[in-house]
Amino acid sequence: MEHKLLLLTSDNNRYRELLASCHLPNLTLLGDDPKSILDANIWLAEPPLAAPLVGHAKNLIWLQSTYAGVDPLVKPRLRSDYQLTNVKGIFGPLMSEYLFGYLLAHQRHHQKYKSQQAEKIWQPSNFKSLQGQNLLLLGTGSIAKHIAQTAKHFGMHVTGINRGAKPTVGFDQVDTLANLPLHLQQADAIAAILPSTPDTQGALDKMHLSLMKDDALLFNLGRGDVLDLDALYTQLQQHPQQQAILDVFNKEPLPQEHPIWSLDNVIITPHIAAPSFPEQVVEIFANNYHNLLNGKSLSNSVNFERGY
Numbered sequence: 001m002e003h004k005l006l007l008l009t010s011d012n013n014r015y016r017e018l019l020a021s022c023h024l025p026n027l028t029l030l031g032d033d034p035k036s037i038l039d040a041n042i043w044l045a046e047p048p049l050a051a052p053l054v055g056h057a058k059n060l061i062w063l064q065s066t067y068a069g070v071d072p073l074v075k076p077r078l079r080s081d082y083q084l085t086n087v088k089g090i091f092g093p094l095m096s097e098y099l100f101g102y103l104l105a106h107q108r109h110h111q112k113y114k115s116q117q118a119e120k121i122w123q124p125s126n127f128k129s130l131q132g133q134n135l136l137l138l139g140t141g142s143i144a145k146h147i148a149q150t151a152k153h154f155g156m157h158v159t160g161i162n163r164g165a166k167p168t169v170g171f172d173q174v175d176t177l178a179n180l181p182l183h184l185q186q187a188d189a190i191a192a193i194l195p196s197t198p199d200t201q202g203a204l205d206k207m208h209l210s211l212m213k214d215d216a217l218l219f220n221l222g223r224g225d226v227l228d229l230d231a232l233y234t235q236l237q238q239h240p241q242q243q244a245i246l247d248v249f250n251k252e253p254l255p256q257e258h259p260i261w262s263l264d265n266v267i268i269t270p271h272i273a274a275p276s277f278p279e280q281v282v283e284i285f286a287n288n289y290h291n292l293l294n295g296k297s298l299s300n301s302v303n304f305e306r307g308y
Contacts, residue, residue, distance in 0.1 A: 003027050003292075004059075006040035008049040009066055011278060015044065018282040024289055042292075044285055047072040055079060062298065064288060066281045069223065070302055071196050080304035087276055087284050088300045092146025094274035095193070099147055099219055100154075102245045102267065103130070103189055106217060128188075131155035136187035138180075138203065139194045139222060140168040143274070147191065159183050163199070177203060184211040189219070195308035196223040206231035215241045221273050224250040233260045240265055247273040 005027055007015050012032065019029060030036035041059040043050060050063060051072035065073070065086040073084060105111070108127055116123055135151045137144045140160035148158045148170040160171040161180060168174050175183060177199065184190065190212070194200040204220075204227045212218065212235070220227045229250065236242055245267045246260075252271055260266055288298045302308060 001026065003042050003289075004036075004040045005029050005042045005044060006036045007032070008043060008045035008053070009278075010046065010049075014278050015282065018278055019285075022282065022286045024286060025293070027289065042289075044281075051075075051078065057082075062288075062292060064281075064285045065302075066276050066278075068276070069196070071223070071307065074302065074304050074307045083298055084302040084304065085288055085298050085300045086302055086308075087281055089142050090276070090280045090284075091274040092143045095143050095221055096147050096150040098247070098269075098273040099191055099221065099245075100150055102219070103217060106243060129155075132157065133188040134159065134186050136183050136190045137161065137171075138177075138190070138192040138200075138226070140166070140171060140174060141193070141195075143221075144191075144193050145170050147193070159187070161194075180208060181211050184208055185213065187216060188213065189217045191219040191221055192226045193222040194226050195306075196225050197307050201225045202228055204228060204232070206234070209235045212239075212242060214239060216243075218242070218244045220244070220246050220248055222248065224248045224252070229258070229260060233258075233263070236260075236263050236265050243267070245269070247271055 003026055009015055016029065030040055037053055037056050038058050040057065041061045043060060043063040044066065045063060046066050047070050054060065054073065060082045062083040062085070065084065068086050068088060068091060070084060070086050107130060109125060112125065131154065133156050135156045135158050137147060137158065138161045140162040144160060145168065148160065151158050152170065158171050160168055160174040161177055161183070162168070162174060163176065165174050165176045180203065192204060194203065202225070206228060209231055232244060236244060243265045247269045248271055254268065261268065291298050
């Protein structure tokens with residue numbers, strides 16, 4: 001059977017180059033014209049670009065997302081009569097670099113010493129080692145597992161939160177969202193890496209944020225809607241020793257008028273903690289394409305009801 005592929009990415013030329021170097025029998029790469037939306041039966045696409053158009057696809061059997069998050073494609077009123085796959089397993093190392101880069105810089109007072117250097121001040125100060133500190137990971141998937149592994153290297157105690165408190169390799173303990181308040185009170189660092197589901201939306205609300213330790217660090221790296229940003233702004237205003245490192249937001253770009261931009265104890269980055277590199281995405285796509293040709297199950301299949 002001849003398959004026809006539509007590219008919907010912000011870097012189509014790069015994807016074309018990479019796909020041309022792969023052995024993908026019986027696959028025709030279509031152009032960027034509107035007719036391709038009707039003709040293609042396979043899409044390799046960024047979810048925000050695909051979502052407004054997917055309803056017009058007449059022949060779609062499989063859509064390979066270039067992102068891990070597929071929220072725009074799993075909304076209740078959108079079609080779900082095709083196979084949707086995402087990219088997994090490539091973000092753990094990148095997310096670990098991001099998280100521990102900021103965590104270590106905070107623990108070792110990088111900013112303070114930089115300021116002292118500008119004034120030619122020689123003044124050592126005490127710091128807390130990561131050894132023995134409690135890291136709370138909201139999520140226990142592939143990214144969280146990699147972060148947990150890195151945390152153990154630094155001698156941290158790692159608690160994970162997942163749906164069924166299912167024991168997970170690399171975690172000292174795992175619990176459910178219902179018991180989140182208990183663990184927030186004990187955590188030195190908290191990282192939200194949860195998918196967006198009805199259960200996780202607003203999980204870090206005003207009540208939960210108020211339970212954080214006075215000097216806790218909060219990372220939001222998964223989905224913006226897990227965190228109540230307005231409640232966090234109020235929390236951090238009232239607790240200047242706490243700090244948040246935020247990479248994902250409900251609305252992106254984060255609106256310039258949001259007051260959280262101005263807080264000294266917040267670091268805002270523009271959704272760059274763990275980008276999808278085209279080389280890795282194409283490798284996943286090519287493996288899945290061969291699965292399709294050979295009648296095998298596709299890897300990283302998304303459940304439309306769960307949303308991940």
